[in-house]
Amino acid sequence: MSTTETRANEAVITTATTFGSAADLTGALIRAAIAHGEHEKRTGAEDPNWPHWYAAYMVAEQAGTELPV
Template sequence: MQVTPPGSPASVIFGTSVTAQEPGTAQGLHLIVSDIDAAHDELERLGADPGEIFHDAGGVFHHGGTDARVPGPDPQRNSYGSFLSFSDPDGNGWLLQEITTRLPGRVDPAATTFASTADLAAALRRAAAAHGEHEARTGAEDPDWPDWYADYLVREQAGQDLPQ
């Protein structure tokens, strides 16, 4: 079975005869989520028994195993900074990493997507706040606000400089 997360150009394949690797021997498989708390709750609801959310004492990329794990999400909720782990039914070890804003160059601006309604709503809220600042700076109402919002959303997701 091949699974492609919504909006992702990457897929994960599950099944028999896909690899010569023994079940349960794959460790440190990473998946990206936009909300680590929601992912934890969903895994728990589905019976996956996830570990507690953690961050790394040394920065955004964790050490192997459980070295330097600090309980709780990244204190500043920095993108790339919060993780949780769980094992699948075969015993393979997975890590979820919360990414809310991609580093520059990590997203193709020609292929802007949102993983959920909540992600899009949060992006629209950020665009609305920034647009309010834009209108305050210009001293005028912006009749082309839809274009400004669209440009803001695409640039933010692609990690590009935001419109002023």
């Protein structure tokens, strides 16, 4: 079970996130990078908080919850 709360326009998802292998983690990072590139195109600005965005994306993707936009 995961819980979601909003904190300063940032979704915080509390759940266990694990990767079975380095290849699984690599795949998750690549998917997050592609999605984040689209995010930056939509906002028209570089995101200095990209590590937080990547983490939220990867946790949400694994939990099956709404992905950040």
